[in-house]
Amino acid sequence: METPVLDQPAAARRAWLGAFAHPAFAVVWLASAIALVGISMVDTASGWLMTTLDLNPGDVSLVHAAATLPMFLFTLPAGALADIVDPRRLILVISCGVVVLVAAFASLVSLDLAAPLSLLLTTFLLSAAWSVNSPAWLAILPSLVPKADLTGAVAANGVAYNLSRTIGPTLGGFVIVHYGLSAPYWMFAATNVVVVAALMWERTPPKETKTLPGERLTGAVRTGLRHAANNPLFRATLARTLAVYPFAAAYWGLLPLIARASGQGAQHYGLLLSAVSAGALASSFAQRSVRRRVDLDWAVALGSIGTAIALALFGVTRSFAVQLGAGFFGGAAWVMVLTSLYVSAQNVLPQWVRGRGLAIFLTVIFGSVALCSAAWGQAAARIGVDNALLLAAIGALLGIPATWGWKLQGSEAIDLTPSLHYRLPQAAEEMSDDRGPILVKVAYRIDAKDRDRFLRSIDDLGEQRRRDGAFAWGVFEDMAEIGRFEEAYLIESWLELMHFRERITNEDRAVEDEIRDMLTQPPQIEFLVAAEPGRRRPAPDAPTGA
Structure with a gap:
């Protein structure tokens, strides 16, 4: 029997399309990209809505707090949940709940019944839903594309995210001006209907049928933490993460001060954010080409060098044109590092703990950026913004040799298939599931x-x-x-x-x-x-x- 071979045009088309050659991924990616734009529009609308309800700066800042707090509270338990239940079904349930929640709040806004408390509660719940969904989205990715296209799929997700952060606020502002404050919320509800439809259409094989009862949530969290602490390949990924993001956090935390020092303040701040997003978007498109030339370890090293260059440029110049270039460079380096680390994490986590492992990975990133942004702010208050940025640049460079021994895992074969070679233990009596230890x-x-x-x-x-x-x-x-x-x-x-x-x-x-x-x-x-x-x-x- 002859082995079927793809004809040359088909093979060339598959090579050109990469992850998008797989219809399931293409459809789910398009739906999630639309939803990400909706999220960005809602973020814009929520910030503006609070200024129409309450001009107190402390209350306005609570919108950001309500959006970020759930990331720390729910990401790790959400990862355990994604391992216990079918992540595709989890996303479906959460997305349906988001449709109901957002439609209800959009109705309040349409009827002029929205209040600061209802806005903060809605923001908190939406962020909680996003935090619960994130590990599940990451966990289903290997079921949509083969391992050879995983890097391209990760890069494509980066494109969707950065594209949404680039066009979402502008589109949200346009919609608010022409159709009212409730319009972004109604549109976001509609984008989640698109996600539900895409996941209902997508028919990739579900997780293996379990012959045992599911794990308990608290026990699953403990087991996930234990796995992360004792998986040397995953520890290597976390070590390389901590060698970059605490230093990259410096320009994120100090970017408003960098913009103010250039002389134009808010206008330049918005342009710097756009430059970072543009760099991230360009880097996302370039990932396939980069992967053909360097492995994951060198990709992270190059991204760390790029981060250091961006930090140094921010610290030594007041030229706004150079600062825009530094922002572009920093955004590109950020995505190069993130994509490489994420691919390594995917490759070393078995399916039974993948959701928890990826949740720990995200928590390390969120935590290091949040905590270190504040720490660099304190450092800037003592030694000056320029010196703090230069110090962060040195730290990013020193992190390369300090963690070079922690090797990342690319697409080379690591057989994480369950061996099932252990015989079931025999008991002289009926054992309840929770009997132990x-x-x-x-x-x-x-x-x-x-x-x-x-x-x-x-x-x-x-x-x-x-x-x-x-x-x-x-x-x-x-x-x-x-x-x-x-x-x-x-x-x-x-x-x-x-x-x-x-x-x-x-x-x-x-x-x-x-x-x-x-x-x-x-x-x-x-x-x-x-x-x-x-x-x-x-x-x-x-x-x-x-």
Whole structure:
């Protein structure tokens, strides 16, 4: 049987279109891009609406607070939720809720019944919906395109976001002037109807059918944090994130002061924001070309250098033309770094924890930018804006060699498919899902000459165990028998033990195979559950013939 081969025109068309050669991605991307424009219009409308309701600067600033607070409160739990339920269905439910919420508030605005409290509450709820949806949107991306087109898909999402931030405010202002303050809200409700329609049409395979009950939300959050702390490849991505964004936050936090120092204030501030967005948009379009020439590590390094150049230019010149160039450069570098880090995170997170891992990734970015923007503001008050920007530029450059040992993972094969080679543990009685904790003990016997090699391998295995849900892990050496070791660790519950079995990947199995090659006899495994006072265990069956 011959293997089907794409004809040259079809192959060329697919190469040119990249991620957009896949209809499911193209349709969902278009719908989400329209919705992002709607969000940007609503942001503009909400800020302007508050000035018509209350001119108190403190109250006006609460709109921004209401929009950013949910990002810190809900992003991580939202990531756990995206892993527990089907992320596509989660987006559908949230989008339907947004349609109802926005239509209700648009009605209040149309009837002149909107008040500062209702505006702040609506802003908070919309931001919460966005925070819950974000990890789910990221989690469904690998189901829309193959891994080879993942970088292009990430870049395309960057194009949609930056394009929306460029045209959304202008379009929102135009709509407000010509059709009234309620019009952006009605239009945003309509864009969410488009998202619902696109996801209803899109029929990519759902997440694998689960044979076990879903994880509990609080336990899922703990497991996600444990996985992030014990996944060395994901830690590398977070380390490279923290080497760039705390320093890039300097120009975001100080940009209004940079614009004021140029002599024109608000007008120049708006143009600088547009220059940053334009640079981000250009960089998004250039990602495919960049990826053909450099790997993810060098892409982040180049983006860090670009960030440092932008910071330095902001710090040494008052020329507005040069500042516009610095803004463009900074926006381009921002997207280059973000896209590279996001692709690495996608490649090292198994599907069962992808939503939580990406939520942690977003939280690190949000947190570092928010906290460090304020910190650079304090630094600027003490040493001056120019010196603070130059100091941030030096920090961005020093971050490159400081974190170069943390390697990012591109599209090279990392087999995160569940191996399912562990047998189900047997219990002498019916076990409830929440019974626990479970103590797992594994006895190994090795040749004495392999001791050091065994301990290195078992340490790697321990990191895998902790990453997949174990805690209180340790390995112990028998004092009475040379070459005998016991590994011990705890699992939160019987249900978590069942999930633990399904999380072990083919990549993990290589370490276990290395350990098995050193054993002089098969390992002995025991499962023990925490004893509960007053609990009666069933009597063992009577021996035959008794």
